[in-house]
Amino acid sequence: MPVLERVLTTNSPAARVSVLPGDGTDVSYSFVFVTFGTGAIVVDAIESVVRSMDASAATYEIVVVDNPHPEAPGTSRRELALSTRGVRVLVATHNLGFAGGCELGALHARGRYLVFLNPDVVVPDGWLEPLVSSVDAGASIAAPMLVHPGGRVQEVGARLDAGGGTHPWLDPAAVASGAAVPDYASAACWVMARDEHERLGGFDAGYFPAFYEDVDLALRAGASGGRIEIVSDVAVTHHRGSGSRRSNGPPDTSDQRDRLLATHPSIRWTRERRSSTNDW
Template sequence: MSDKLDAALIVVNYNKLPYTRLCLESVLASAPTFAHIIAIDNGSTDGTRQWLEEDFPALAQARGVRVTVIANDSNVGACTARNQGLSVARERYIAFMDNDVCARTRRWLAFLAEALEASAGVGIAGPKLLFPFEPFCIEHAGVGISRSGRVKYLGRGEPRDAPGHQAARDVQALISACWLMKGEVPEQIGGLDEVFNPAQYEDLDFCYRARSRGWRIVYEPRAELYHFESVTTDGSPDVNYRYITIRNGLEFKRRWEHVFSREDGPADEECRWLALETRPIEVTGRPPMVD
């Protein structure tokens, strides 16, 4: 495989420059890396926009990676910003990544691409996401949805090598903190539905829309990345995320209850949110990348 995949990475940023730097520098250190990185800045005031426009392109150029920076004057929401990225992505594969995610396995992108090519019907592949500190427990290994519409992060809090999460499998959905999809998927179903702005449930809705058109969603455990969790939405005091989560959850249920109510998802009692310790980058430092 070439040192660059015919793939575009879409990363949305709103402040949190240390996380954005770690995210994108880890992407450039991946093998292969992306042919095209599309960074959307949602009105950052901490120097993120300047770093993206002035410093990052030179780092990317050293790897032969093309960079597009879209600078919004305000925080337009994750759905709108990602759709801006989709509007300029022309590559065979397209990835979403939150700016509080960084690579663990150097070949993670290759593993996700292999998962997509394993079958013509696979449309979206997601990695194993880990907490970025020892013992690197699982943060997310796919999404399960109960018949009443409750959501479970599969594997959450379990050991990185837990037997139940070591094999690739189809899942009901993935979170868009990191996934790779075939370009045909958004071409066919459109982008994220901006009714879910600024965020929450837009990724689950996208997965169900893809599945309704015959695409499979898969979890690929060989691809491992770290997720600091909730950094992307933290620090937006003008946004009531509790209200938005409830509102968007009800909209998701209204749209897709006729599907998940007939699926063999987790039981309701398994879907209680497991609040686990998180640590900021100032405490963890740069977590290790492995071959």
């Protein structure tokens, strides 16, 4: 079977949508990617998903939401070569941000499980089943350990301080034993049951264009009786910051952090204020 096929877009009122013909069967997994001036790196991500699913009998689809970028008009649409198994491309009429893009993808997705993936991740064989098992056992959100290219740990979930600062846990053994308790995990790779995603209301598009939307959703899950679980024996490679074009320098996330603190005021008095990056 050929791995890649160019997908052409057509017009629709809300977004230009390209859909490969489907057979009408139920879909187990919907892999949702959001791109923003993203180049060919998303092809590596999609290929890794396809390879990891080749031995599986489960049905799946890949949904790509392409947010327009002012400095790279049409780049993603020209460069995206997408896998041949049930891909849909939703070309947004304006930039919806990460959260809004995820929600547009979820709206069009058909899977019983929603798998949110950054376009700069590479997943290994056997990565999905442990995350799905975690969700089936009651987790609202299941996430893997993220590693840098080469294998160095990037995060095993993360914690918040009283000012809304985020600090990654770096010791998978500490997280697995419960000695380190993550408040959230990066949504670079999340698995959720569709029903739970809908119960929680999904990502808040007010965290525009990105950052802290994953923190917010994880905290809402916990506040409503759910939980996020880090499956620390699954490692997914994350080429951090390579999934979208950004201006030079670190992004200003103060508005998003202020929104988080206003939405979850208990953060200020339930967590210590920390300046160190990690204790583990």
